[in-house]
Amino acid sequence: MWEMASQRVAFGKTLVEIGKENPDLVLLGADLSSSTKTSFFEREFPERFFNCGIAEANMMGVSAGLAASGKVVVASTFAVFATGRCYDQIRQSIAYPRLNVKIVASHAGITVGGDGASHQTAEDIALMKVIPNMRVIVPADAVETGKAVRAIIEEEGPFYMRMGRSDVPTITKEDDPFEIGKATVMRDGSDVSLIGTGIMVSQALKAAEMLRLEGIEAEVINMSTLKPLDEETTIRAAKKTGAVVTTEEHSVIFGLGNSVAITLGEKYPVPVKRVGIPDRFGESGEWDALMVKYGLTPENIVSAAKEVIKQK
Amino acid sequence: MIDEETLKKLSFKANAVRKHVIEMVYAAGSGHPGGSLSATDMLVTLYFHIMNYDPENPTWEERDRFVLSKGHAAPALYATLAELGVFPVDELLTLRKIGSRLQGHPDMRKLPGIEASTGSLGQGLSIANGMALAAKLDRKLYNVFVMLGDGEVGEGQVWEAAMFASHYKLDNLIGFVDRNRLQIDGETEKVMSLEPLTEKWRSFGWAVREINGHDFEEIIDAVEWAKGIKGRPAMIIAHTIKGKGVSFMEGSVHFHGKPPNDEEYRIALNELEDERKRLVEEFGGGS
Numbered sequence: 001m002w003e004m005a006s007q008r009v010a011f012g013k014t015l016v017e018i019g020k021e022n023p024d025l026v027l028l029g030a031d032l033s034s035s036t037k038t039s040f041f042e043r044e045f046p047e048r049f050f051n052c053g054i055a056e057a058n059m060m061g062v063s064a065g066l067a068a069s070g071k072v073v074v075a076s077t078f079a080v081f082a083t084g085r086c087y088d089q090i091r092q093s094i095a096y097p098r099l100n101v102k103i104v105a106s107h108a109g110i111t112v113g114g115d116g117a118s119h120q121t122a123e124d125i126a127l128m129k130v131i132p133n134m135r136v137i138v139p140a141d142a143v144e145t146g147k148a149v150r151a152i153i154e155e156e157g158p159f160y161m162r163m164g165r166s167d168v169p170t171i172t173k174e175d176d177p178f179e180i181g182k183a184t185v186m187r188d189g190s191d192v193s194l195i196g197t198g199i200m201v202s203q204a205l206k207a208a209e210m211l212r213l214e215g216i217e218a219e220v221i222n223m224s225t226l227k228p229l230d231e232e233t234t235i236r237a238a239k240k241t242g243a244v245v246t247t248e249e250h251s252v253i254f255g256l257g258n259s260v261a262i263t264l265g266e267k268y269p270v271p272v273k274r275v276g277i278p279d280r281f282g283e284s285g286e287w288d289a290l291m292v293k294y295g296l297t298p299e300n301i302v303s304a305a306k307e308v309i310k311q312k
Numbered sequence: 313m314i315d316e317e318t319l320k321k322l323s324f325k326a327n328a329v330r331k332h333v334i335e336m337v338y339a340a341g342s343g344h345p346g347g348s349l350s351a352t353d354m355l356v357t358l359y360f361h362i363m364n365y366d367p368e369n370p371t372w373e374e375r376d377r378f379v380l381s382k383g384h385a386a387p388a389l390y391a392t393l394a395e396l397g398v399f400p401v402d403e404l405l406t407l408r409k410i411g412s413r414l415q416g417h418p419d420m421r422k423l424p425g426i427e428a429s430t431g432s433l434g435q436g437l438s439i440a441n442g443m444a445l446a447a448k449l450d451r452k453l454y455n456v457f458v459m460l461g462d463g464e465v466g467e468g469q470v471w472e473a474a475m476f477a478s479h480y481k482l483d484n485l486i487g488f489v490d491r492n493r494l495q496i497d498g499e500t501e502k503v504m505s506l507e508p509l510t511e512k513w514r515s516f517g518w519a520v521r522e523i524n525g526h527d528f529e530e531i532i533d534a535v536e537w538a539k540g541i542k543g544r545p546a547m548i549i550a551h552t553i554k555g556k557g558v559s560f561m562e563g564s565v566h567f568h569g570k571p572p573n574d575e576e577y578r579i580a581l582n583e584l585e586d587e588r589k590r591l592v593e594e595f596g597g598g599s
Contacts, residue, residue: 065442
């Protein structure tokens, strides 16, 4: 029902467009530019693309030095390396001095597939969310990815943005607005609110269709900015439906579910359930088979929705 | 070559910076005197003689940059910048106090003149790489100086950065290793041996020179030599004495990260005052 498209390709193409407009845009890669699609930019602007080799920590420091000298820097690699391997470099050299560096990572979550747990990451959002000055963006599809890249490059300061490896359903439209820190209501409903991020927004939309067949009207919200969280939309949803399910392709610990549950716990308590990757490492497999095994299906969202409705 | 006037200026400034360092860490009740004093002569030579720098306008785009990768030597950098006039000397005694712009380790967003926020070791050379690369992209002529501690080069990131600098032929990048041979847990060669250090840098594609890091003339000559190197970065391995200038701190691990007590403070300041008097006798008059 939806077309499938690559967030990475959208990212790569948008960078080329921005590169034409903004001579201060500089890209850094760590031997994975063909995977992250920063290779498009490299082909167009070879003088503004620097491969750092398999040396991510140095890449983050070089980003900081370039940004301190007036450049706007996009540093890209796989999410597991971009965050966990470089946590201290991001914290000390980029976030603490609020430098204009955009860390845009691909291959996030479990849909990496065959590479297995070493290359999957369910922790990247948690790691980036906890760093002061860092903002975290997770676009839902390829169309939103293009808009998000533009937005984070226009906005001064450090950002972390994550994308998956696999193609994802296109659920937003070219003329939909995108604003950092603003969630989008994708579908109206009064019985339960499904708040998702990334690929899980499309799963939530599927779940909402399934719930409708059982007479349950679910609201679906795309929370494309994880930090700062759109508290206003979150609280408004809780007030409206009185029951919330969060869903993300990330650990249930300290991701979207945590942000939403804590916000509502402090400001407007309602029943909340988190659908995400359980607290354990992933494994190799087809990405869609992994989604089933790790509980990231519309069916998982449906049963969570019924539980929170019962708890109202 | 160094003329008498320059030698006089640098000698008096280094003495003044050392006094500030002792006063600052004493007032703060914590801090790192040892590695500040070993770095002092290089910092003073860079800022008062070598660097193209306007203290009135520390964000001037064409300025030479200095990154203190060994961020714990912040007291010496702060004292040098204050003596230069970037911010008031009076502010030095606020080091490490709540609300101060003089953080325990340098914060580029708080204090003018600080080019990079450092403190977690091993990161400054990468930042300096980025600055040197930006100069190349913008066809600007400034140089980027960076100082690493010797214990610090145990960090793997330093060698990632070393590869990057030679790969991208960053000949506008000039590094110093403050080779005082001591780190917190003891002698560098016992904790984690660094030698042969010169050969390591050379094999990573750098031009390398060893100097006495307390000899102003050697520092100046080495930077002149480094500026003449084309197509690759240059590293100056500066042999220094930890705690240089205060007898009981010299060569002592104890004063890596510990301020002097009351008695030690008095002795240290007396020694530095004696050194100032000696300089007056040698050169005649203050500076």
